[in-house]
Amino acid sequence: MNLRHLEFFKELARTQHMAKAAENLGISQPSLSYAIKKLEKEIGVPLFEPDGRNIKLTPIGSVYLKYIVASLNDLSQGNELVQQLMNPDRGHINLGFTYTMGQQLVPELITEFQIDSQNQAITFDLGQGNSLNLLKDLADEKYDLVFASNVDKLGEQPTSNLFDFIPIVQQAIVAVLPPNHPLAQKEAVTIQDLAPYPMLLFSKNSGLRPLIDQILDAANVKPKVAYEIEEDHTMVGFVHFNLGVAIMPHLPLLDQNSVVVKPLANQPLQHQIYLIVKRNHFLTPSVHRFQEFSRSYCWKHYTSQEKLL
Numbered sequence: 001m002n003l004r005h006l007e008f009f010k011e012l013a014r015t016q017h018m019a020k021a022a023e024n025l026g027i028s029q030p031s032l033s034y035a036i037k038k039l040e041k042e043i044g045v046p047l048f049e050p051d052g053r054n055i056k057l058t059p060i061g062s063v064y065l066k067y068i069v070a071s072l073n074d075l076s077q078g079n080e081l082v083q084q085l086m087n088p089d090r091g092h093i094n095l096g097f098t099y100t101m102g103q104q105l106v107p108e109l110i111t112e113f114q115i116d117s118q119n120q121a122i123t124f125d126l127g128q129g130n131s132l133n134l135l136k137d138l139a140d141e142k143y144d145l146v147f148a149s150n151v152d153k154l155g156e157q158p159t160s161n162l163f164d165f166i167p168i169v170q171q172a173i174v175a176v177l178p179p180n181h182p183l184a185q186k187e188a189v190t191i192q193d194l195a196p197y198p199m200l201l202f203s204k205n206s207g208l209r210p211l212i213d214q215i216l217d218a219a220n221v222k223p224k225v226a227y228e229i230e231e232d233h234t235m236v237g238f239v240h241f242n243l244g245v246a247i248m249p250h251l252p253l254l255d256q257n258s259v260v261v262k263p264l265a266n267q268p269l270q271h272q273i274y275l276i277v278k279r280n281h282f283l284t285p286s287v288h289r290f291q292e293f294s295r296s297y298c299w300k301h302y303t304s305q306e307k308l309l
Contacts, residue, residue: 003075005035006068009047012036013065016054089118091286096127096134096143098207099231101273104252105169105309106147113293122286130230131207135159138278144287145294146276149207163276168298171249171271172308173215176235177260178242188265191219191247198226200235200244208271212247215269252309270308 012021012032022029040047047061057065097106106126113119127137131148138146139154139162150165152158159165175189181197183189201223202208216223226244229235235246240258247264249271254261275294277283283291302309 002035002038005039006072008032008035009039010065010068010072012048012055013057013061016051016056018055089286090121091284092123092125093145093287093290094125094127094143095145095147095290096129096137097147098131098134098149098273099128099233100171100249100251101147102128105273109290109294109297112297113290119289119293122290130203130205132205135163135276138163138276141278141281144277144283145291147273148276149211150272150274151207152210162279164279165274165276166295167272168275168295169273169302169309171273173211173247173264173267173269173271174250175262175264176239176246176248176254177262178239178245179258179260180242181245181260183245183262184260186262188263190265191215191221191267194245194247195219195221195223197224198244199223200238200246201225201228202235202248203228203230206230208249211269211271215247215264215267218269219267250308273309 008021008025008027011025012018015021015024018029018032022032025032036048043064045060046058047064048055049058095106110124114122127134127143129137131151132154134143134146134148135151135154137143147168150159154162175183175194177184177189183193186193202212227238229238232248232251235248236251236254236259238244239246250261275291277291301307
């Protein structure tokens with residue numbers, strides 16, 4: 001079906017006059033007549049009938065017109081939306097990130113990005129979750145970009161086949177203790193120091209869990225697991241109420257009146273955060289601009305200075 005013929009039909013239905021419609025459309029009257037006859041032949045019913053010296057819609061034509069007007073309006077809105085999305089100064093970004101990224105990195109990046117007047121009209125929709133669920137949503141195109149940990153597999157599919165993982169910043173891994181804990185007075189603690197105490201671990205869905213397991217294995221420590229927890233602030237709450245000690249990323253806004261944060265001695269591993277995009281997937285100009293800004297900003301302010309988040 002020819003889209004221009006539908007526009008012709010809409011205009012003829014509005015004017016109910018062949019000569020006027022042809023003039024408004026900037027085409028000849030025979031061209032308009034040919035287009036309408038072709039459209040009627042395609043759908044198999046007459047759309048117009050004579051009405052004195054003019055024409056009018058048939059009952060079926062009146063019903064058809066409602067759908068054509070709605071469809072053309074939707075198409076017009078879609079075209080406008082595409083134009084907005086393709087405007088690098090006005091686009092929209094669906095951004096997902098893990099819970100710890102909400103304390104500093106994501107708000108810092110958005111704030112610095114929007115300092116540039118060219119970026120101030122770019123809007124964001126934000127979502128949080130654990131790394132596995134974020135990657136599932138990225139695969140389903142709920143998000144354009146994700147800040148998360150590396151996860152090896154999504155179901156049976158290796159994530160390296162699905163996504164590009166761009167390392168951008170590292171988080172320090174620390175020990176978090178209740179304020180009255182016996183280890184709270186030490187300058188730093190080792191994994192072996194923590195071993196005798198009930199321990200809080202991230203759930204198996206967390207992108208942090210493999211790193212924590214690796215740290216424990218390297219220290220030959222089998223933890224006494226008290227609870228498995230998905231979200232960082234919940235873990236801090238459990239530590240505060242003396243339900244266990246935790247090994248977790250440093251949270252910049254962590255209230256050290258509620259818990260005690262100690263460096264981990266003899267533990268060189270850090271938590272690598274990645275900017276993750278779907279492989280071979282089209283990115284709008286505004287999304288691409290934010291991706292490049294994030295990479296450049298994190299290199300300048302973190303990686304090149306060997307600064308941890």
